[in-house]
Amino acid sequence: MIRVILPAHLRTLARVNGEVQLDVDSRAVTQRSVLDALETTYPMLRGTIRDHLTQQRRAFVRFFACEQDLSNESPDAPLPNAVALGTEPFLVVGAMAGG
Amino acid sequence: MSGVRVLVGTRKGAFILTSDAKRKQWDVNGPHFGGWEIYHLKGSPVEQDRLYASQSNGWFGQLIQRSNDGGKTWEPVGNQFVYDGVPGTHLWYDGTPHPWEFKRVWHLEPSLTDPDTVYAGVEDAAIFRTTDGGLTWQELSGLRNHDSAQHWQPGAGGMCLHTIILDANNKGRMFVAISAAGAFRSDNDGKTWRPINHGLRSEQIPDPNAEVGHCVHRIAMHPKRPGVLFMQKHWDVMRSDDAGESWREVSGNLPTDFGFPIDIHAHEPDTIYVVPIKSDSEHYTPDGKLRVYRSRTGGNEWEALTKGLPQSNCYVNVLRDAMSVDSLDSCGVYFGTTGGQVYASSDAGDRWAPIVRDLPAVLSVEVQTLA
Numbered sequence: 001m002i003r004v005i006l007p008a009h010l011r012t013l014a015r016v017n018g019e020v021q022l023d024v025d026s027r028a029v030t031q032r033s034v035l036d037a038l039e040t041t042y043p044m045l046r047g048t049i050r051d052h053l054t055q056q057r058r059a060f061v062r063f064f065a066c067e068q069d070l071s072n073e074s075p076d077a078p079l080p081n082a083v084a085l086g087t088e089p090f091l092v093v094g095a096m097a098g099g
Numbered sequence: 100m101s102g103v104r105v106l107v108g109t110r111k112g113a114f115i116l117t118s119d120a121k122r123k124q125w126d127v128n129g130p131h132f133g134g135w136e137i138y139h140l141k142g143s144p145v146e147q148d149r150l151y152a153s154q155s156n157g158w159f160g161q162l163i164q165r166s167n168d169g170g171k172t173w174e175p176v177g178n179q180f181v182y183d184g185v186p187g188t189h190l191w192y193d194g195t196p197h198p199w200e201f202k203r204v205w206h207l208e209p210s211l212t213d214p215d216t217v218y219a220g221v222e223d224a225a226i227f228r229t230t231d232g233g234l235t236w237q238e239l240s241g242l243r244n245h246d247s248a249q250h251w252q253p254g255a256g257g258m259c260l261h262t263i264i265l266d267a268n269n270k271g272r273m274f275v276a277i278s279a280a281g282a283f284r285s286d287n288d289g290k291t292w293r294p295i296n297h298g299l300r301s302e303q304i305p306d307p308n309a310e311v312g313h314c315v316h317r318i319a320m321h322p323k324r325p326g327v328l329f330m331q332k333h334w335d336v337m338r339s340d341d342a343g344e345s346w347r348e349v350s351g352n353l354p355t356d357f358g359f360p361i362d363i364h365a366h367e368p369d370t371i372y373v374v375p376i377k378s379d380s381e382h383y384t385p386d387g388k389l390r391v392y393r394s395r396t397g398g399n400e401w402e403a404l405t406k407g408l409p410q411s412n413c414y415v416n417v418l419r420d421a422m423s424v425d426s427l428d429s430c431g432v433y434f435g436t437t438g439g440q441v442y443a444s445s446d447a448g449d450r451w452a453p454i455v456r457d458l459p460a461v462l463s464v465e466v467q468t469l470a
Contacts, residue, residue: 009134009159013175044175048159052179060158094158 002034003089010049010092014042019089029084031063032075049092064091103425104169104467105433106150107441108137111459113152115170120427122445125454131173132164139420139463140170141207146214147467151233153204153219161203163219163233176233180204180221183240189223190252199223199243206420208263218289220260224251224277226289239289242275247294247311254278254314254333261419262318268325274343279314282330284343295343299332316359317419321368329371329398331361331419336373338398349398354385360422364447365430369397372424372432372448374417382437383414391434393448407451408442415440420463427468435461 001021006014014020022037032055039046050057055075057063062071066080066088082088105116112130131137135154143149148169154162161180164173186199202222210216215232218239225243227236242248242260251258262276271288274295281296299313314333321327330337330346334357337346350356355375364370371394377385384390388411391404415436425431432448435441439458444451 007158009156013159013162044162047161047178053181058158058160 001086002029002037002083003086004034004038005089005091006045007092007094009094010045013044013048016042021086026084029079030076031070031073031079034079034083034090035075060095062093062095064093065089101427102469103427103431104142104147104469105423105441105443105454106140106142106170106463106465106467107435107458107461108139108152108420108463109435109439109459109461110136113137113140113154113170114455114458116441116454122427122431122443127455128170131170135162136203137462138203139206139465141209141465142169142467143209143214144211147469149209149214151207151209151217153207155203161201163204163207165233177229177235180219180227180236181238182225182243183238186243187249189248189258190250192253194252196249199225201225202257205259205261206263208265211265211267218263218265218273220263220275222257222259223253224258224260224280226260226263226275228289239285241285241290242283242292245283245292245294247280250311251277251280252312262315264318264320264328266320266325267322269342272325272342274318274320274328276315276318276330278316279333280311281313282315282318282328282343295339296346297344298339298346299337300335300348301333317361319361319363319371321363324368327368327397329361329363331358331373333357333379336361336398349394351394351399351401353392353401354390354403358417359419360417360434362422362424362432364432365424365426366428367395367430367447370395370447371398372422373401374422374434376416382416384416387412387414389413389415389436391432391448391451404444404448404451406449407444407453413438418462420465421461423464423466425466425468431466433464433466435464437461 002024004020102119107114112133114129138153140152150166152164188196191197206220208218219227264274266272276282283292284295285292317331328339336350338349358376389408392401415438422434430447432444437460441454
């Protein structure tokens, strides 16, 4: 299972506590496949992390895993093995901005 | 028993204030959607417990929430606002073409007849409609495809469509207002639109007959007198007696005619309310005094309403969607400030009292008169 940690606002919106666990094909664990699975399970999150049409990451959302900033990686690049194996979570983070 | 429900949108969440018809004791419920900007909430006029809310922030964008129980519980509905066709460009602040980009929903206007139909005014300026309770939204693109749209330009707050008025007496007629394009009218349910800005004078526009470019802040219409519109423009309070075909100034003896909201007494179509603000570069009340001004003559002659409002050291603003009235026998008037106060008057403005004092900055106030 893929582990995803959402920021507080999105946990409230999705009505979840703590980590989200998603079933993603382990042969293709990418940002896109994880976010596709996330939005399928929690459709209220559509449009909040990436644009509905372009699928581009929203400007003030960042992606982290294994102490790496993956925000600007290709959405189709494989995520770190530890994420694919479920030993490390994939973090969706609201960037430090605004007030 | 009748009562009122006041829907308050703030910079950091929504609040629901309820009272019986006496309007003396208030229950304050919230924050709903804590930490999010709630630009507007409004209830269906035909199903009082059906509410819609526009929720947004800079991180996660736009959401629309719907309640079927008067705001006790909410569910997110559709948040996909896609311009119809190729969006094209409008003018940017520097006068160069700029592509249309959706930013947020400023105003939600539920249908007068169907609780599942709602109109949304958005930034960059356009109007959308849902007919399935907010699940899906379609643009009424005749507005944005008007020949003048390529010349529309944002005001300081963005290029927002902030006012939507549905005319129950003239089938298919609706009005919208856009900062800083002006006012527009449709007579065919939003299929086509035309500017209705004749008579508006704006110092920034050298052409006195400019079709668009006017920074209209708010328009109000009494439902029982549909031909008469009142407008708070950037500067100037204006009146039209012919459904927007022409406008004349009715600022009269106001201390300043800059301001944002304008509203009309529920039972007296010639009694109107504004909140004068010092200037467009100083968005606060003149002389540190919070004064609502009332005209009982449809404009020109204004009286200051001050009882119960702070008359010293008060430097707040009242935003365009932050004033509303109830329709109880003694008309209630309500407004919220950028200082987080929500004031109510249960006697048409003669005396005021705060319902709450320390909310986040208030963006919108809507009132429902409950059966």
